[in-house]
Amino acid sequence: MLKDIQVARSCTIRDALARLDRTGHGLLLLVSAEGCFERTVTDGDLRRLMLGNASLESTLTQLPQRASVTVKVGSYTRQQALALMGQHSIHHIPVLDDSGSVAGLLERKELDEQILLSTPHLGEFEREFVEEAFRTNWIAPLGPHVDAFERELAAEVGVKHAAAVSSGTAAIHLALRLLDVGPGDRVFCSALTFVATANPILYQGAEPVFIDSEPFSWNMSPLALERALAESKAQGRLPKAVIVVSLYGQSADMDPLLELCDAYGVPVVEDSAESLGASYKQRPSGSMGRMGIFSFNGNKIITTSGGGMLVSDDESLIKKARFLATQAREPVPHYEHTTVGYNYRMSNILAGVGRGQLRVLKDRVQARRRVFERYRDGLKHVTAIEWMDEPAWSYSNRWLSTGIIRSERTRVTSQDLMQRLMAERIEARPVWKPMQLQPVFAQAAYYSHEPQHSVSAHLFESGFCLPSGSNMTEAQQDRVIAVLSDLFAKG
Numbered sequence: 001m002l003k004d005i006q007v008a009r010s011c012t013i014r015d016a017l018a019r020l021d022r023t024g025h026g027l028l029l030l031v032s033a034e035g036c037f038e039r040t041v042t043d044g045d046l047r048r049l050m051l052g053n054a055s056l057e058s059t060l061t062q063l064p065q066r067a068s069v070t071v072k073v074g075s076y077t078r079q080q081a082l083a084l085m086g087q088h089s090i091h092h093i094p095v096l097d098d099s100g101s102v103a104g105l106l107e108r109k110e111l112d113e114q115i116l117l118s119t120p121h122l123g124e125f126e127r128e129f130v131e132e133a134f135r136t137n138w139i140a141p142l143g144p145h146v147d148a149f150e151r152e153l154a155a156e157v158g159v160k161h162a163a164a165v166s167s168g169t170a171a172i173h174l175a176l177r178l179l180d181v182g183p184g185d186r187v188f189c190s191a192l193t194f195v196a197t198a199n200p201i202l203y204q205g206a207e208p209v210f211i212d213s214e215p216f217s218w219n220m221s222p223l224a225l226e227r228a229l230a231e232s233k234a235q236g237r238l239p240k241a242v243i244v245v246s247l248y249g250q251s252a253d254m255d256p257l258l259e260l261c262d263a264y265g266v267p268v269v270e271d272s273a274e275s276l277g278a279s280y281k282q283r284p285s286g287s288m289g290r291m292g293i294f295s296f297n298g299n300k301i302i303t304t305s306g307g308g309m310l311v312s313d314d315e316s317l318i319k320k321a322r323f324l325a326t327q328a329r330e331p332v333p334h335y336e337h338t339t340v341g342y343n344y345r346m347s348n349i350l351a352g353v354g355r356g357q358l359r360v361l362k363d364r365v366q367a368r369r370r371v372f373e374r375y376r377d378g379l380k381h382v383t384a385i386e387w388m389d390e391p392a393w394s395y396s397n398r399w400l401s402t403g404i405i406r407s408e409r410t411r412v413t414s415q416d417l418m419q420r421l422m423a424e425r426i427e428a429r430p431v432w433k434p435m436q437l438q439p440v441f442a443q444a445a446y447y448s449h450e451p452q453h454s455v456s457a458h459l460f461e462s463g464f465c466l467p468s469g470s471n472m473t474e475a476q477q478d479r480v481i482a483v484l485s486d487l488f489a490k491g
Contacts, residue, residue, distance in 0.1 A: 002102055006031050007060065013046050014056040020046075027092055029102050030060065036100040040068045040092070070094045073103050077423035078111050085111075114425045115480065118299040118400060121367075121471040122353075123360045129352030142326075143348030149355050150309070156358060157276070157284040159292065159311040161318035164346035164354070165325050168273040168295030168308035172243065173200035174321045174344065175269045175291045175310060181206050181240045188228060190220045190245035190252075190271070191434045191446060192456035197245055197271050198435050209239065210435045212449040213456045216391050219252030220244050221455065222260065224447040229264050242268050244289065246275035247432075248388060248465070249301070249368070249399030251285045258288060269293065273308070276301055277365040277397040286311060296350075301364050301399050301470070302357035304350040365397045367470035371477060372398040375466060378481035382488045384410035402431060404462040412491035414464045420487045421466075426480055431463030 006029045007016055016028060020043055028041040041063065049062055069088050071081060073095055081093055085108050095104035129145055138144060146164050154162040165171050181187055183205035189198050191210035201208040211228055214221035225242070232238050242261050244252050251272075261268050272278075272286030273295035279285060286292030291314075296307040310321050323329075328341025346354075357364075376387055387403040390396050405414050414430060421428040434456035436446035449455045466480060 001025075002029070002105060005029055005105070006102060007041065008033065009060045009063070011060050012057050013049060013054060013060070016041065016046055016060065017043070017056075025092065025105075025107075029094055029105070030063065031102065037068075037070065037094055037096055037102050039063070039066045040094065068094065070096050071106070073097050077420075078425045079423045081106050082108070082111050082425075111425070115427060115467045115472070115476050116469065117427045117429055117465065117467050119469045119471065120298050120303045120305070121364060121469060123356060125359050126353045126356030129355050130349055133349045133352045138348040141345045141347045143351070145348045145351035145355060146346055149346075149351040149358070152355060152358055153294070153309050154311060156361065157292070157294075157311060158287045160313045161315050162309050162311045163318050163321040163325065164351055165308045165310060165321075165344045166346060167196075167306060167344075168271075168293050168297065169196040169200060170325070170342065170344040171293035171295075171308040171310040172197060172269065172271060173203055173342070174324055175293060176200050176204050176206070176241060177324060178291070178317050178320055179241045179267055179269075186232065186237055186239040188225065188239045188242040188266075189435065190243065190247070191436050192218060192247060192432055192459060193245040193271065193435065194273075194432055195435070195438065195440075196273075197243060198441065201243075206240070207444070208435070208441060209445045209447070210441070211242075211447050212434075212454055213247075213459065214253070214449055215455050216389055217250055217253055217394060218247050218388060218455075218459060219250065220257055221449040222253060222256040224449050225257060225260055228445075228447040229260055229266070233264060238264055239266055242266055243271055244268055245271040245273075246278065246285050248402050249275050249278050249397035250388070250390065250394050251275055251278050251280035251396075253391070253393070254280050254283075254288050267291075273297075274300065274399045275397060277361050279395040281393050290314070291317060296354055296357070301368065301397055302354070302361055304346070304354040304357070307346050307350050307354060364470040368398040368401075368468055369396070371468050371470070371472055372401040374474070374477050375401050375481065378477070379484055382484065384412065384488060384491075385484075398468065400465045401468045402463060402465045404431075404459060405464070407462065410488060410491050412488055414462055416491070417464050417484065417487065421480070421483060424479070424483050426483065427467060429465040431459045431465065433460050 004023050030038045091108040093106040097103040150162040181204045185206040187201045188209050192213045212221045212224045268289035270286050270289040270292040275285040276294050291312045294309045296304040324341050325344035328339045330336040384406050385403050418428045435441050
């Protein structure tokens with residue numbers, strides 16, 4: 001491509017115009033006999049020559065010298081190049097090597113492409129269900145798609161009953177309400193999670209107690225939970241519930257956690273917002289606690305744009321959840337309410353999207369696992385990166401490709417990694433900031449994995465999340481790998 005758009009001053013205007021037409025880039029690169037870059041040439045430059053009485057057979061010797069905007073190889077980021085283009089109102093910038101020869105050409109349309117962390121990935125089935133909702137006029141909340149989505153999701157995760165709601169947060173809130181969590185009660189909760197897991201504890205006026213991660217799965221530590229339960233029993237204040245999060249698509253080590261909670265008679269709520277399609281010892285994530293919750297937010301492995309699901313084998317719990325989620329309206333002709341309810345039910349349209357998405361769940365899981373494996377293979381030479389492990393008992397959906405940076409092996413920090421990727425228009429995020437470090441929960445009790453060692457705090461300080469969408473192209477993944485390879489080579 002570069003050869004096609006490079007011209008010498010001996011080139012005629014006719015040939016230059018033909019090259020412009022053939023290559024479609026909108027400019028040519030004028031180079032000297034020694035191969036050094038002189039300036040860019042546009043069709044406007046050629047028209048001005050002809051307006052000055054040059055003919056089609058005239059050469060480019062008449063072009064005046066002009067300083068063009070250029071960058072040196074390895075001296076710029078995408079953001080810096082785009083800023084230069086904006087400053088000078090141009091769409092191309094030649095890249096020069098140390099000798100002054102053209103080594104590349106930056107184009108705005110390519111630089112503008114941003115790689116996002118986790119984007120929605122729609123297929124061919126969603127439109128069919130949504131159009132059916134419009135055709136049958138089932139637009140308002142509830143409807144046949146809601147009923148079908150509940151049945152299909154329950155079957156997918158191996159539970160008997162499900163209630164489709166407006167968000168994963170709403171599902172957690174309903175779960176706590178169903179367990180009679182209220183003011184003065186305690187609820188144990190995974191420390192390393194998004195704040196939406198913990199906020200419903202405050203909605204109910206209860207007291208959150210945060211349990212650290214263990215280093216193998218990054219999820220709730222059985223060691224920390226055991227200490228917390230023993231101390232709570234000694235104080236006569238056992239929790240009303242334990243919320244176990246399955247983080248970044250990987251199930252927590254559920255057997256020891258369930259055994260501990262069963263021994264103390266405390267119900268478990270599985271927050272599987274990020275782990276639909278994952279499993280623990282061949283059991284689907286979200287199917288092992290008293291209740292499980294899923295999220296269908298726009299960034300999740302399947303999406304309804306916004307939505308969630310509460311699941312359980314206990315039919316009475318799900319029936320009550322549906323009642324509470326529809327403003328707790330009593331089944332009488334007039335509007336009668338004997339308890340406080342919520343506007344939490346999913347719409348028929350969004351449920352139609354969910355039904356379409358559910359049909360490709362396994363494909364989406366496989367795609368995200370391939371993204372993770374490609375990162376791991378492409379960056380295996382970077383010994384400072386330690387990827388989130390997948391224990392023998394786990395099958396992760398790899399919702400996000402995550403890892404930590406071993407500080408003893410490099411000067412590069414996780415902040416450096418994210419800043420460099422951002423400069424190249426690649427979105428990256430830190431690992432969740434643990435709840436015990438959040439100002440809103442500054443007064444909450446916290447149990448670390450081991451005394452004086454907080455696993456979740458270490459993961460936050462050294463962790464990162466890379467773009468992981470199931471619709472990422474290999475070229476986009478290669479771009480991420482190339483940027484990180486260069487960063488660690490220089491670090």
